[in-house]
């Protein structure tokens with residue numbers, strides 16, 4: 001029996017060794033004024049995986065995900081200690097250019113937030129900011145991004161209409177396409193389906209499964225079934241701490257911590 005367990009452990013370690021780390025959170029602490037919102041967060045996020053962040057309201061999920069692209073630092077009362085290492089470099093290093101990080105890390109928010117512009121201009125916005133002016137190249141980026149977000153067929157004949165004219169689910173896929181247009185490495189998603197109906201939710205979930213072949217995806221979700229359906233690993237946050245971080249299958253079948261079990265079985269939260 002011992003031998004079998006040892007073999008299994010070895011196999012798991014081999015899998016871990018072959019995975020590339022995208023982000024590493026090291027002793028990360030964050031305060032909003034006196035409020036200690038993230039406490040000693042230590043875990044790694046892997047390439048071409050979907051990593052789900054779950055936990056009850058106010059536990060720090062959004063704060064954590066917004067730390068990964070340094071958006072949280074826009075809030076004046078925020079203070080941070082520790083490191084977030086992205087592809088080998090601490091993003092809080094003085095020399096690290098925020099703009100450089102933003103070209104690598106796209107974000108999709110809870111409520112679809114297209115710009116009040118045409119579908120085309122929504123997608124071309126980021127590339128134009130990065131200096132791309134050539135119409136043929138922009139056309140290609142727009143088409144590829146919309147295809148990547150599984151919405152090309154629905155909008156290809158109305159690219160110059162306002163994005164506000166689309167349904168909520170379509171608008172969210174436009175926002176995903178907008179994130180893809182900057183050719184990111186990572187896509188952060190903060191409850192991307194919570195404002196959507198079940199069919200649009202399913203489409204986004206299927207899309208996330210496709211996208212992970214080319215991107216690393218970190219998703220905050222209130223919906224535990226969603227985390228179980230689409231993620232490879234899950235981090236369970238509670239009161240600003242990571243209580244458990246594990247393979248999603250393992251966390252939802254045999255959680256190690258009683259508090260995780262209570263949360264995923266609906267005893268609190």
Ligand SMILES: Nc1ncnc2c1ncn2[C@@H]1O[C@H](COP(=O)(O)OP(=O)(O)OP(=O)(O)O)[C@@H](O)[C@H]1O
Nearest residue numbers: 032035037055056057058059060061062063064075
């Ligand atoms: N802008 C802010 N200023 C001050 N405190 C904040 C701010 N944003 C979040 N907090 C506090 O930080 C803690 C974590 O909040 P956060 O929004 O990260 O939690 P969450 O898990 O994403 O919650 P929810 O599921 O409700 O969105 C909470 O105590 C919250 O009140």
